[in-house]
Amino acid sequence: MEVVSSVRTPLVTGAKTVGDVTQDICVRVEAKPPKTWFMAIAVSLALLAVGTYTLFFTLWDGIGVWGLNKTIGWAWDITNFVWWVGIGHAGTLISAILLLFRQKWRMSINRAAEAMTIFAVICAAFFPLVHMGRLWLGFYWVLPLPNTFGSLWVNFNSPLLWDVFAITTYFTVSLVFWYIGLIPDFATIRDRAKNKVSAAIYGALSFGWTGAAKDWSRYESVSLILAGLATPLVLSVHTIVSFDFATSVIPGWHTTIFPPYFVAGAVFSGFAMVLTLMLITRKVYKLEDYITIQHIEYMNIIIIVTGSIVGIAYLTELFMAWYSGVPAEQYAFLNRATGPYWWAYWTMMTCNVISPQLFWIKKIRTSLWATFILSIVVNIGMWFERFVIIVTSLHRDFLPSSWAMFYPTFFDVGDYLFTFGFFFTAFFLFAKFFPVINMAEVKSIIKSTSSSDKAIK
């Protein structure tokens, strides 16, 4: 028995009962999807088709089809990689860190956010894989496998190899965490199944779950420990991604502020992407009672906090460049703000530092349209952040004769579209075939939250 203040606003509105939760969520898996769903998946499949075409030629002709040159050997590919990994930070953060802090509002959004994380990490992993050129040989280059080159092992001193371990571990643990949460909900769908095929499929997916008290007790300790393991893991992933840059000697990359700054930026962009997707899912699937304005407001508050950390990090970088007295560092930052890529720098500054500050105004952070637009603006800004860090630091080489500019080709754009196509296709399929809200968790809070809902009315 737990006592919940009747003053606290309910997390689930509409005075739902436990049975209503089952009905509301399962019916979206069982019924034919709405027309908007077919339209959405058609668009994402079209993106995937364009992307598959460019991806084929990227693999067939090699990565020479990208706009890279001798000076700028890293550009869109790694920008997209870092951007997608960053987006992949919100899901596990919501389910792990908010679980440890006992934030119950996570329960309506954690399932979809974790799904988004998993798809985003796959999109991220796509870029380094393609960058290897002959990715079918990639296993030998990135994993410590015995091989015929005299067992020449991978280089454990390289941050790029740390990345391999960080991303793989993060992906695996997130997937397992997500799946454990799905098991009881698959059992619900199995027990409601009207035909043999879905009974068999959801029966297999539910791993024979019965809801026994002993299993629930184990389930809860597994969730808690997975959350405890995933919390430092989330923070480690973007820390290690930032090591790719921070351990180098390139002016503009060689800074110790990168790990916390990257982590904050990742959470910032991850929450923005969660908001973009949740606002659409909420509308299409009519989940207004489960994902309330309060949920959206809480997420917007996290965006203010992390956006402000990112803003301070930008200013700290500028200060350190000046204070260090190193001419190369000073030039790198002056060139970012006033050089040929000034427009990218100021897009980043506007989108990431100024736009989230609008959420201080209550009217804006509780407005669906404002949230939707700003969530996209934030992700545009975060893409430019990575572009600025990567390309503007490289394009002024140590020798002025090597100075260059980066121009993306059709294939740079197409391969990026491929990940968008994959991401949205996967997300829409998830939204159709999987329960988009963690039913078992929401049911556990429904009594307290519904009674406070009634008390208010």
Place this chain on the structure above:
Amino acid sequence: MATASNFIVGVYGDDDIVLKAVKNLRTSGVKIHEVFSPFPIHGIDEALGYKHSRLPKAAFMFGALGFSLALIMQFWMMGYDWQMIIGGKNFASLPPFVPVTFELTVLLSALGMVGTFMVASDLKPYKKPKIFDVRITDDKHVVAINLAENKLSKEEISHLIAGTGAEEVNEKSFE
């Protein structure tokens, strides 16, 4: 039907009522087979007299295994099996090995613990679950009592269950 096991099944509509019912039934000397519910009920494992799960220990053991294997692997590969001169630095030193060690600790700990959970709770894709009531995964809580494990008669147990606020008392048998 020699191998069939017969159960008395009490169906409840509320988690607080089922928690009280479990306590009352146990003080009346009824041995409860298991309680099934759509979501975890806080305190039900203490009420049923279950011991704390040892899964945290399993997680620690697997984590320790991952930690040791990661360090042994890196020091052996880089420092002994195939030494490479990289920037004139030591063949093997601890700081660059920290990230991979951390990741493998987390990976083995998480996978090992979840695997242990799957084995302990016998969760597998091809399992045919014993379902006492299909509404368990919807909104009903079920207390299942195995007649073979109890000295009390069927009628006595049914009467006791009905007295604890159950909505229905059913019988269920599995082959």
